[in-house]
Amino acid sequence: MRSASPAYVPEIDGLRAIAVMAVILFHLQVATLTGGFAGVDVFFVISGYLITSGLSRELAESGTVSLRRFYLRRARRLLPALYVTLFASAIAAVVLLSHHRLMAFGASLVSAALSISNIHFYLGSGYFDAASDYKPLLHTWSLGVEEQFYLLWPLLLLVARTGRWFRLLAVVLFLLALGLAEWLSHAAPAAAFFLAPFRIHEFVIGALLATGVAPCAKGTGKADVALVAGLGLIAVAIFGFGARTAFPGLNALVPCLGAALVLWAGASSRWAWLLNNPVSVYLGRTSYSTYLVHWPLVVFLRVAKGREHFTVKEQVILLAVTLVLGHLVHRLVEQRLRQVPAGGNRRFLVGLLLSTATLLGAGWAMQQESWVQMRSWAASQVTPKEVELRRKARFQLRQQVCMVKVSDHCDDRVPGKRNALVIGDSHAVDAYNAFVTRFPGDNFTLSDLGGCPPHPSIDKIVAAGHPDLPQCLELNRKHHNPAYLRLYDYIVINVYVDWYTGQYLADYLQFLHDQGVQKVVVFGQTWRVHDDLPEIVNRVGLDRARLMPLLKAAPSDQVVASTAARLGYLFIDKTDALTTDGHFDVFDASEILFTYDKHHLSLEHSKRLLGRQSEAVNYYLLHPSN
Numbered sequence: 001m002r003s004a005s006p007a008y009v010p011e012i013d014g015l016r017a018i019a020v021m022a023v024i025l026f027h028l029q030v031a032t033l034t035g036g037f038a039g040v041d042v043f044f045v046i047s048g049y050l051i052t053s054g055l056s057r058e059l060a061e062s063g064t065v066s067l068r069r070f071y072l073r074r075a076r077r078l079l080p081a082l083y084v085t086l087f088a089s090a091i092a093a094v095v096l097l098s099h100h101r102l103m104a105f106g107a108s109l110v111s112a113a114l115s116i117s118n119i120h121f122y123l124g125s126g127y128f129d130a131a132s133d134y135k136p137l138l139h140t141w142s143l144g145v146e147e148q149f150y151l152l153w154p155l156l157l158l159v160a161r162t163g164r165w166f167r168l169l170a171v172v173l174f175l176l177a178l179g180l181a182e183w184l185s186h187a188a189p190a191a192a193f194f195l196a197p198f199r200i201h202e203f204v205i206g207a208l209l210a211t212g213v214a215p216c217a218k219g220t221g222k223a224d225v226a227l228v229a230g231l232g233l234i235a236v237a238i239f240g241f242g243a244r245t246a247f248p249g250l251n252a253l254v255p256c257l258g259a260a261l262v263l264w265a266g267a268s269s270r271w272a273w274l275l276n277n278p279v280s281v282y283l284g285r286t287s288y289s290t291y292l293v294h295w296p297l298v299v300f301l302r303v304a305k306g307r308e309h310f311t312v313k314e315q316v317i318l319l320a321v322t323l324v325l326g327h328l329v330h331r332l333v334e335q336r337l338r339q340v341p342a343g344g345n346r347r348f349l350v351g352l353l354l355s356t357a358t359l360l361g362a363g364w365a366m367q368q369e370s371w372v373q374m375r376s377w378a379a380s381q382v383t384p385k386e387v388e389l390r391r392k393a394r395f396q397l398r399q400q401v402c403m404v405k406v407s408d409h410c411d412d413r414v415p416g417k418r419n420a421l422v423i424g425d426s427h428a429v430d431a432y433n434a435f436v437t438r439f440p441g442d443n444f445t446l447s448d449l450g451g452c453p454p455h456p457s458i459d460k461i462v463a464a465g466h467p468d469l470p471q472c473l474e475l476n477r478k479h480h481n482p483a484y485l486r487l488y489d490y491i492v493i494n495v496y497v498d499w500y501t502g503q504y505l506a507d508y509l510q511f512l513h514d515q516g517v518q519k520v521v522v523f524g525q526t527w528r529v530h531d532d533l534p535e536i537v538n539r540v541g542l543d544r545a546r547l548m549p550l551l552k553a554a555p556s557d558q559v560v561a562s563t564a565a566r567l568g569y570l571f572i573d574k575t576d577a578l579t580t581d582g583h584f585d586v587f588d589a590s591e592i593l594f595t596y597d598k599h600h601l602s603l604e605h606s607k608r609l610l611g612r613q614s615e616a617v618n619y620y621l622l623h624p625s626n
Contacts (some may be wrong), residue, residue: 012046013284014275015262018231019043020287022238024294024322028315035241038255040142041202041248042234045259047146048153048206055157056166056211065154072345074150075352078288080337081329082143083355085292086112089136090362092296096303098538099372100384101134106366108137111144113359118144122194133308134531139295141194148196149203167211170204177201182249189465192248199248205256209263223268226261231274233258243499246464289334290326297322306539306550307530381542382534382593390596393603394429397436398446413487414443418621421488423479424495426450430601431494431523434609438617445488447475453495454479454508463499479508482515490519490621496599497525497555506563513567519621522564523609525554526574527584528599537593547586570620577609 019039026036058065086109093105104124111120117140132138156173160166177200184192192198237255245251267276274280283290297318302308310318337348365371402410413419420442422432428448436444452472455461459473466472478484485491491512495505505522512520529536530552540546557573564571578585578594585605587593594605601609610617 009266010276010281010284011266011272012050012263013287014277014280015042015046015259015284016287017275017280017283018234019046019259020291021283022234023291024319026238027295027298028318029310030315033238034243035237035239035245037247038234038237038241038252041237041252041255042259043142044146044149044199044202045206045256045263047149048203049210049260049263050206051150051153051203052157052207052210055154059157059161065158067154070154071150072340074147076338076340076348077334078143078147079352080333081289081292082112082140083359084329084333085296086137086359087355089296090359090366092300093136093366094375096300098535099369099375100387101303101535102372102375103367103369103384104131105136106363108135108140108363109366110360110363112137112140113356113363115144115147117141118148118194118196120144122190131532133302134299134535136296136299138299139291145194145196145199149200152200153203153207167208167213170208170211174201174204174208177204178249178253181252182246185246185249185251185465186469189246189467192465202248202252202256205260206263209260214264220268220270223265223272224270227265227269227271227274230258230261230263230265233261244462244464286323286326286330289329290322293325293329294318294322297325302531303535306536307552309530382537382596387532387534387596390592390602391600394433394600394606396603397433398429401436401444411445411447413445417441417443418489419443419445419487420490420492421485422446422448422492422494423454424448424493425453425500426600427494427496430606430609431492431521433601433603433606435492437607438610438614447478449475452476453500453504454493455500455504456480456511461500461504480511485512485515485517490521491517492521492523494523497560502555502557502559506559509560509563509567509569513569518568518624520564520567520569521572521617521620522560522569523572524557524560524574526578527551527586527594528554529595530598532597533586533593533595542587542591544583544586548584551584551586570617572609572613572617574609577611577613578605 019042022033022036022039022042024036026033026039030036055065055070090105090109093102097105107124108117108120111117117137121135121138121141156169157166160169177198181192181198181201184198234255235258237251237258241247241251241254262275266272301310301314301318305314341347398410418439418441420435420439422428422435422444424431425448428446432444432446435442449468449472451462451466452458452468452475454476456476458476459469462469462472493505493508497505509520509522529550536547536550540550554575557571561571561573563569575584585594588604590604592602592604594602596602
């Protein structure tokens with residue numbers, strides 16, 4: 001096995017600088033860096049390269065690998081800065097977070113201290129988890145992946161012993177992990193994203209490079225091509241990938257191979273100054289601490305401001321504060337504790353154990369409701385229990401109907417009744433509630449799936465890795481089957497317009513009309529919120545004047561409303577239905593909020609959607625269209 005040189009390589013720090021700035025600017029919502037998340041994958045390649053270089057050098061020199069020395073080095077390298085970040089984040093969380101979010105933070109604090117954040121967030125988060133933007137320790141998932149890689153890799157080197165066998169095992173691991181990652185990127189995207197076995201191939205790319213699988217670059221010509229090509233591939237990922245990119249399967253090879261090419265070219269290229277200049281080297285050297293501090297800063301500012309998006313001024317300030325804090329943590333913590341003092345590791349290990357125990361204890365306490373409620377300044381007007389009950393209540397009418405009809409036949413048509421088909425995504429049940437309330441004599445078939453509005457090519461517009469894509473495709477085949485649609489007396493449509501645009505919905509209305517569907521009732525959009533409304537209420541109080549400026553206007557209904565009118569369909573204005581005396585009902589007379597997340601209506605508000613329009617809807621359904 002080739003022994004890698006122990007000499008410092010400034011170009012690696014330059015590559016780290018690119019990776020960390022891509023991630024930070026992506027999280028600061030710089031519009032052009034839609035694939036900045038790929039910076040993490042560049043880090044994984046670098047880790048695989050450096051760890052394998054060091055271990056293979058030790059194996060070549062001594063014939064073995066000291067696991068004790070290896071894990072102590074890793075602990076000194078990673079844990080002090082991480083623990084400082086965790087302690088600081090815990091203090092900020094106690095001050096700023098609501099009861100509900102503090103309890104969730106406590107669980108993530110425990111997982112981060114145990115290096116299993118990736119598993120924790122996989123188990124507790126769906127792919128489309130809207131709360132991710134409010135999890136201060138979410139970024140520690142990548143550290144969990146790295147630390148789990150460190151458990152495996154030295155053992156693999158010890159088993160293989162020779163470079164030939166190691167490379168063979170590494171290639172097998174690479175192919176297996178890549179194949180599984182590609183499959184799961186579509187079948188179970190959260191697993192592919194968070195879990196270490198489906199990221200191993202990224203580390204292996206760097207590891208294979210470290211063992212000499214490709215001869216070192218000789219001559220500036222090849223090195224120039226490799227460096228430019230590598231940086232180009234990384235740029236393609238950072239600027240070209242986005243929410244609809246299936247990841248981390250085959251697409252992850254783009255930034256990973258780019259990183260490998262840059263590492264291979266090293267200092268041999270005439271363009272190496274792009275990486276080894278003082279600014280890049282500085283950003284690379286402080287990249288670990290900078291990465292650690294950036295995400296908690298982003299989340300806590302979101303919480304303090306009560307909104308998701310930042311102004312340009314806020315982006316600049318956040319970046320500056322991130323770099324300053326990253327520098328301080330690097331200088332005062334990382335550098336001081338990385339080197340082994342003359343007295344050995346005893347004091348470090350004692351401090352590590354005490355710190356770990358303190359973090360675990362704090363995380364446990366934060367998960368106890370009795371402890372959390374001791375914070376008088378964060379008393380909840382809307383409790384976690386109420387939020388849970390109100391969210392479940394959205395499906396109460398549906399459950400009652402299904403109990404009467406028997407669940408297996410809940411969506412069967414009923415002869416002799418007026419049968420309606422309710423189409424939509426996770427918002428369809430709001431329309432269902434409205435119609436069941438106002439027209440209890442009708443029979444309703446609810447044909448819905450979260451994140452799956454009607455579109456003939458839904459797989460081309462939905463976010464990559466939709467967890468239920470096969471079901472979504474099947475549902476859309478039904479929604480575009482004229483024979484199926486004509487089985488119903490009328491159709492009701494309620495969808496969330498965002499990435500699914502108003503024009504897509506208007507096109508679907510045109511499709512229905514072209515297929516001879518006579519009666520369609522389509523709902524418009526209404527106000528939504530940047531953060532879960534209960535969280536906002538708990539910060540500013542149940543005060544309409546203070547809440548309204550924190551709401552987010554919905555996309556315009558103009559194209560949908562005009563298309564519906566032209567086709568003889570009935571358009572329902574949600575905002576008008578939920579407005580009393582000229583004021584939008586953020587909460588009703590019983591202080592029930594209009595939503596208990598960011599946009600799905602509460603049961604009480606969804607029942608009101610047809611209130612003033614009930615007679616008009618009934619008249620429309622009973623009489624021929626113009």
